[in-house]
Amino acid sequence: MPTVEVDIQVWCGTCGEGLCNQAENDRRGGVSVEACPKCLEAEYDRGYAARDNEE
Numbered sequence: 001m002p003t004v005e006v007d008i009q010v011w012c013g014t015c016g017e018g019l020c021n022q023a024e025n026d027r028r029g030g031v032s033v034e035a036c037p038k039c040l041e042a043e044y045d046r047g048y049a050a051r052d053n054e055e
């Protein structure tokens, strides 16, 4: 299989933060991207809020 280099630009779909530095080629030839720190923090806060509501 020929090797193809693709310049991929990735942005967070939630906040628009650039995620190029966090994008990694995975073994299947796809790209895996972790959520940007900003949104991870937001999710964390939301989890906390949800837990507080249950109590």
Ligand SMILES: [Zn+2]
Pocket: 012, 013, 014, 015, 016, 017, 035, 036, 037, 038, 039
């Ligand atoms: Zn984000």
